[in-house]
Amino acid sequence: GVQTLVRETEVAAGTAIYVNCQTLGEDGEPVLPDEPVEATLQTAPVASFGTPDSDDPLVVMPVRTGLVTITCALPALGLIDATPAEVIVRQGRPHTVITSISPSVITAGEQVTATCDVFDAFENPIENPRVTLRVAPESSAIRIGGLTATVERAGLFTATCEVRGALETFADTFEALPALPSTLAIGLEPNQRVYQVGQVSNVVP
Secondary structure, eight states: OEEEEESOSEEETTOOEEEEEEEBOTTSOBOOOSSOOOOEEEEESGGGEEOOSOOOTTEEEEOSSEEEEEEEEEGGGTEEOSSOEEEEEEOOSOOEEEEEEEOSEEETTOEEEEEEEEEOTTSOBOSSOOOEEEEESOOTTEEEETTEEEEOSOEEEEEEEEOTTOSEEEOEEEEEEOOOOSOOOOEEESOOSSOOTTOOOEEEO
């Protein structure tokens, strides 16, 4: 028989896995074949694996999160491992951060909320990353709490979700429109205590 051996049963996406295909005797114990036998690997799901940097045929590189299997085979002897090695693949380090702001247009004094999508180098989503929201241009009229920003003045702003170590960051923009006046003061011109009948006066702000 043949047995599939791997050093680690849990790796990050993009990690090279070195596989040892061990030939077994009839008693299930490791044996050395009389002549060198070429081993091949079968991986599943196929789409979960990328191309490793190594030319070694016994090296594989999973790139999708989830459970994958690796199976040794000795075609020349007609042998294949009936119990493949199982490896859990977790997401890699943060690589890409995409920022989405809602709503895209507000009135000064209102809030916007950011959605931050973070992926590793192989487009696996990273759950619950540590994110910091930045809004530019910076101003004392902008208050940020978590992923929410309150903007007290009008203008066009750029919001960015920042994650330590990420190599690509995509920002989003939003606009704050001027708010309606909170008070309105008017006066008369000319400003007099007493007006004559028929006298024309102008209302001025």
